[in-house]
Amino acid sequence: MPELRYVDALTKAHHEEMARDERVVVLGEDVGRKGGVFGVTMGLYEKFGEERVIDSPLAESSIAGVAIGMAANGLLPIAEFQFADFIHPAFNQIVSEAARMRYRSNGGYGCPVVFRAPYGGSHGTALYHSQSIEALYAHVPGMKVVTPSTPYDVKGLLKSAVRDPDPVLFLEHKRMYRLVRGEVPEEDYTVPIGPAVVRREGTDLSVFAFGWMLHEALQAAEVVARDGISVEVVDLRTLKPLDKETILKSVAKTNRALIIYEDNRFVGFGAEIAAIIAEEAFDSLDAPVMRLAGPDVPGIPFSKPLEEWFFISQEKIAQAMRRLAAY
Amino acid sequence: MASKRGGAKVRAERTPAGPDLASSVPWYRLMVLTRRFEDEAERAFRRGKIGGYLHLYSGQEAVAAGFLAAIRADDIFFTAYRDHAHAIFRGTPPQAVMAELFGKQTGVAKGKGGSMHLFDVPRGLYGGYGIVGAHIPLATGAAYALRYQGTDRICLCFLGDGAMNSGSFHEPVNMAAVWGQDGMCPIVYIVENNKYAMGTSVDRSTVVTHLASKFGLHGIENEQVDGQDFLTVRRAAERIVARVRATGRPYAIEAITYRLVGHGAADLFQPYRNKGEVEEWKQRDPIQILERELHRAGVLDDAQVAAIHKEAEEKVAAAIKYAEESPEPPPEELPRDVSAQG
Ligand SMILES: Cc1ncc(C[n+]2csc(CCOP(=O)(O)OP(=O)(O)O)c2C)c(N)n1
Ligand SMILES: [Mg+2]
Numbered sequence: 175m176p177e178l179r180y181v182d183a184l185t186k187a188h189h190e191e192m193a194r195d196e197r198v199v200v201l202g203e204d205v206g207r208k209g210g211v212f213g214v215t216m217g218l219y220e221k222f223g224e225e226r227v228i229d230s231p232l233a234e235s236s237i238a239g240v241a242i243g244m245a246a247n248g249l250l251p252i253a254e255f256q257f258a259d260f261i262h263p264a265f266n267q268i269v270s271e272a273a274r275m276r277y278r279s280n281g282g283y284g285c286p287v288v289f290r291a292p293y294g295g296s297h298g299t300a301l302y303h304s305q306s307i308e309a310l311y312a313h314v315p316g317m318k319v320v321t322p323s324t325p326y327d328v329k330g331l332l333k334s335a336v337r338d339p340d341p342v343l344f345l346e347h348k349r350m351y352r353l354v355r356g357e358v359p360e361e362d363y364t365v366p367i368g369p370a371v372v373r374r375e376g377t378d379l380s381v382f383a384f385g386w387m388l389h390e391a392l393q394a395a396e397v398v399a400r401d402g403i404s405v406e407v408v409d410l411r412t413l414k415p416l417d418k419e420t421i422l423k424s425v426a427k428t429n430r431a432l433i434i435y436e437d438n439r440f441v442g443f444g445a446e447i448a449a450i451i452a453e454e455a456f457d458s459l460d461a462p463v464m465r466l467a468g469p470d471v472p473g474i475p476f477s478k479p480l481e482e483w484f485f486i487s488q489e490k491i492a493q494a495m496r497r498l499a500a501y
Numbered sequence: 502m503a504s505k506r507g508g509a510k511v512r513a514e515r516t517p518a519g520p521d522l523a524s525s526v527p528w529y530r531l532m533v534l535t536r537r538f539e540d541e542a543e544r545a546f547r548r549g550k551i552g553g554y555l556h557l558y559s560g561q562e563a564v565a566a567g568f569l570a571a572i573r574a575d576d577i578f579f580t581a582y583r584d585h586a587h588a589i590f591r592g593t594p595p596q597a598v599m600a601e602l603f604g605k606q607t608g609v610a611k612g613k614g615g616s617m618h619l620f621d622v623p624r625g626l627y628g629g630y631g632i633v634g635a636h637i638p639l640a641t642g643a644a645y646a647l648r649y650q651g652t653d654r655i656c657l658c659f660l661g662d663g664a665m666n667s668g669s670f671h672e673p674v675n676m677a678a679v680w681g682q683d684g685m686c687p688i689v690y691i692v693e694n695n696k697y698a699m700g701t702s703v704d705r706s707t708v709v710t711h712l713a714s715k716f717g718l719h720g721i722e723n724e725q726v727d728g729q730d731f732l733t734v735r736r737a738a739e740r741i742v743a744r745v746r747a748t749g750r751p752y753a754i755e756a757i758t759y760r761l762v763g764h765g766a767a768d769l770f771q772p773y774r775n776k777g778e779v780e781e782w783k784q785r786d787p788i789q790i791l792e793r794e795l796h797r798a799g800v801l802d803d804a805q806v807a808a809i810h811k812e813a814e815e816k817v818a819a820a821i822k823y824a825e826e827s828p829e830p831p832p833e834e835l836p837r838d839v840s841a842q843g
Contacts, residue, residue: 207773208700231666231706232633232698260632263669298553300615302631471839476553476615477604479829 178358181351183325184214187332188252190362192222195250198336201228202237202254211256212292212351238264238289242272242341245287250336258293258345259305272341273316288335292348294386294436295485299348301473306437311343312414312446318342318367319413321384325356327411330365338367347385347436354389370417372424376406378499379430382421382447384410387434387486394491403499413443421447422455429460432498436486439467461501466494521735522798528570528590528731529795530809532562532788535586537813538595539762541821542585542602542616546766550825551602555616558586560761563787564693566590567734567756568657571742577625577647578657579640581664582617583693583760584629593621595816596823605827612830633661633698634669637690641673644688645680648749655687655746663698665715666706677751678720684749689741690716692755693728699764700773716753728756731791761786 178186192198200215206229209216219227230237234255241253255261261268268289275285295304312319320335320342322328328346335342373388374395383391388409395405408424410417425431431451433444448463466486468474474484539557546555558565561583569590572578580587588598593609601608602616609619617631627643630636640658647654664670680686692712696703704710713723726737734756741752759782763771771779795801 203698204700211699229701229705231701232663233667235668262632263667298615300553300631301613301618303554469835471836475613475830475835476610476618477606477612477830477834478552479832480604480613480835483832483835 175357175359177355178325179352180325180328180346180354180356181212181214183329183356183358184332184346185216186358187329188215188218189221191333191336192218192226194362195336197248197250198252199226199228199244199249200252200254201230201241203230203232203256205229205254210254212348214290215254234260235263235267238267239271241287241289242267242275242285245272245285245341246275246283250286252288252290252336255289255291257303258291258307259302261289261291261307264289265310268311268317268341268343269314273314276340277316284339285341286339288332288342288344290344290346292351293345294347294349295474295481296349297478297481298476299474300476304474306435306468308343308345308413309437309441309443312443316340317414319345320367320411321345321347321413322365322411323347323350323354323385323388323409325354325358327365329358330363331367331411333362334364334367337364342367345385349386350389365411367412368415368417369412370408370410370420372406372420373409374405374407376404377428378404379432379495380406380408380424380428381432381434381495382408382410382444383434384413385436387436390486390488391434391491394488394495397488397492398495398499401496403495405495416446416450418450418454421450425451425455426458429458430498430501431459431463432466432494433463434466434486434491436468438470439465440470442467461498464494464498466491521732522795523800525570525732525735525791526795526800528566528735529788529791529801530812531590532566532731532791533809534595534813534816535562535589536788537817538585538589538599538820541817542599543762543766545602545821551616552604553615554582555602555766556583556764557760557762557766558583560782560786561693561695561728561758562586563731563734563791564691564728564756564758565659567731568659568689568691568738568742570735571738572655572657575625576655576657577627577643578659579627579636579643580629580659581633581636581661582629582631583661584617584619587629587659588619588621588626591621591624591626593619593624593626596820599817599820599824600827603824603827604829605824606830606834607823607827611834613834634664634667636660637664637669638673641677641686641688644677644686644751648685648687653687653746655689655742657689657691659691659693661698662692662694662696662703662712663701663706665692665712666698671719674716674719674721674751681721681748681750686751687745687749688751689745690721690751690753692753693758694755695758695760697760697764697773702773711755713753713755721751721753723753723755725755725757728758729785729787729790731787732794759785
C-alpha cells in the first residue's frame with residue numbers, strides 16, 4: 175500500500191469522487207488553476223474543467239450560499255474555504271440555511287454539501303489564519319462536523335462526507351497536510367462518519383483528542399509510558415455525531431479522562447465531552463475530568479514565545495497526563 | 502468584456518513644475534525607504550527571521566503615498582494586510598514596523614499581530630486587516646463617527662480589487678452613500694487595483710472590470726487614476742480630500758497599479774501571470790517615474806538621489822538591527838488587553 179501525505183490522500187479523494195460521480199463539483203477561491211492555497215485541489219481543474227472546478231471571486235458568504243443552492247438542487251458540491259478563519263462571513267448561510275433545509279422542508283430538500291476548511295495554529299499563522307472553529311458548528315443541529323487525523327481517514331471520510339445526504343463541515347488541521355504520512359489504499363473505500371477509534375490502548379487514563387492534537391497526544395503517551403503511565407488515546411474523528419459509546423467504554427476501563435483541544439477552553443468542544451462523562455460515567459471516575467485547551471485569548475498571537483505559550487505541546491500534554499495519573 | 506457604466510475617465514492632472522514638486526521630494530525619500538524596507542523584510546523572511554505571512558507593497562507605493570500626502574495629521578485611515586508602506590508613509594518609525602514583523606515586544610502591536618496586523622493609534626492608523634474586506638464597514642462607521650462628533654476630519658479606506666467582490670464591500674458602500682446625502686460620511690475609498698487577488702485576475706472574478714464604476718451603482722462619485730504616478734495621485738488626492746472634507750460625502754477612486762512582487766513572500770513562481778507582464782510594469786516603477794519628474798523639474802539631482810538611497814539603506818539596516826536585538830514579549834502579554842478590565 176502506498177504511503178501518502180495527508181494532503182495527497184485528500185487530493186486523491188477529490189479526484190476519485192469527481193470521477194465516480196458527475197454531480198460532484200468543487201468551488202472556492204483559487205481552487206482551480208492554482209489548485210488551492212494548500213494544494214488540496216491540485217489537478218482537478220485540468221482533469222474536470224471549469225464547469226466542475228469553479229474559481230470563485232472572494233466572497234465566502236456566497237461560496238457557502240451557492241453551494242447550498244447547488245446541493246438542494248441535485249449537485250454534490252465541495253466548497254473550500256482557504257482558512258477556517260475566513261468562514262465566518264458564511265456562518266449565516268451554513269447555520270441558518272444549510273443546517274435547516276431538511277427540517278424546514280419536512281424532508282423535502284436535503285443539503286448534501288461539504289464545507290472544507292484548514293483550521294488550527296501553525297508557526298507564524300497568527301490572529302487570522304489559525305482559529306479552531308469546531309465548537310461553533312458542532313453546536314448547530316443539522317450539521318455534521320468531521321476532523322480526520324490520518325491520511326487513511328481523510329480519504330475515507332471525505333468520500334463519506336461527499337456521499338452524505340446532509341451538510342458536513344470538514345476540518346483539516348493545517349499542520350497535518352505535509353507532516354502526517356500513512357498508508358492509503360488505492361481502491362475506493364469509505365470511513366463512516368460517526369465512529370471514534372482507539373489509537374493506543376492503555377489502562378491508567380484516557381485521552382480524547384482529534385486533528386493535530388491527536389498526534390501530539392500519541393507522542394506524549396509514548397513519553398509518559400517510560401514512567402510507567404499507560405495512556406489510552408482515543409481519536410474522535412467525528413465530532414458530530416459524537417461516538418459516546420467509545421468514549422464511555424474507555425472511561426469505564428481507565429477511570430480517568432483528559433480531553434485535549436486547541437480551541438479556546440471556555441465553551442470549547444471538550445466541555446461537551448466532559449459533561450457527557452460527568453453525566454453518564456460519574457461512577458467510574460477516580461479523578462475529576464480534566465481539560466487541556468487553548469487559553470481564552472482572541473486568536474493565536476504572532477510572536478514566537480506568545481505562540482508557544484498558546485500551543486498545546488507534547489510537554490504540556492505529558493505534564494497533564496502525569497498530573498491526572500497521580501490524582 | 503469591461504463595462505464602462507458610471508465610470509469616469511482616467512484623469513490627467515499634470516501641470517509642469519509647480520509648488521508641489523519640491524514638497525514631493527520627502528515623499529520620494531519615503532518611497533525609496535519603503536521599497537528598501539520591503540526588500541530587506543523579504544530577505545529576513547528568507548533567513549527565517551520573519552515567520553508566517555509577508556505581503557509586500559513594492560510597485561504600488563505611489564497610491565498610498567499620494568493619498569497619505571494629502572491628509573491632515575488628525576485624519577484617520579484603514580487598510581488591508583499589505584500595510585507596511587502605509588504605516589511608514591504616515592510616520593510610524595520603520596524600526597517599530599520591522600520589530601512587529603519580527604514579533605518583538607517593541608513592535609507596533611507588541612508582536613501580537615505581525616506583518617498583516619499593524620496599528621498606530623497616535624497616527625490614526627486603525628489597522629491592517631487580515632480578513633479581506635472586513636475593514637470596509639469599520640472605516641465607514643468610523644467616518645460617520647467623525648462627523649457625528651462635529652469634526653471636519655476624514656477617513657481613508659484602502660482596499661484591494663479582490664475585496665470588492667465580497668458583501669463586506671457592497672453593504673457599507675451603500676450605507677456610506679445614504680449617509681453622504683446628509684453630509685455624514687467623509688470617507689475616501691481607495692481601490693488599489695493591482696489586477697490580482699492572489700492567483701485570480703480581476704477579469705476572472707468580475708465582468709465589470711472598471712472597478713471605480715461599481716461605486717457609481719451605489720451612488721458614489723468616482724474616478725480612476727494612474728496609480729504609478731505619484732504626482733498625479735497626489736493632485737487627485739488633494740482635490741478629493743478637500744471636497745470630502747467640505748461636503749461630508751463619500752468619494753471613490755480606483756488606482757491602477759501593479760505589485761512587482763509575489764502575492765506574499767511564499768508566492769515564488771506566480772504561475773497566474775507571465776514574466777512579460779511583470780517586465781512591462783517594471784518600466785512603470787513609481788519610484789523611477791517620480792525620480793524622473795523631480796529630476797526634470799530641477800528639485801532633485803544625482804547627488805541627492807544617491808544620498809537618499811544611502812540613507813534608506815542605513816535606516817533599514819538600523820531597523821533590522823533594532824528588530825533583531827529587541828526583546829521577545831513576556832508571557833504576561835498573552836492574556837493582556839482581552840477586555841478593558843484585562
Ligand atoms: C475573507 C478572506 N478571504 C480570503 C482571504 C485570503 N486572501 C488573502 S489576500 C487575498 C486576495 C486579496 O486580493 P486583493 O483584495 O486584490 O488585495 P491584494 O492582495 O491584491 O493587495 C485572499 C483571497 C482572506 N484573507 N480573507
Ligand atoms: Mg489585488
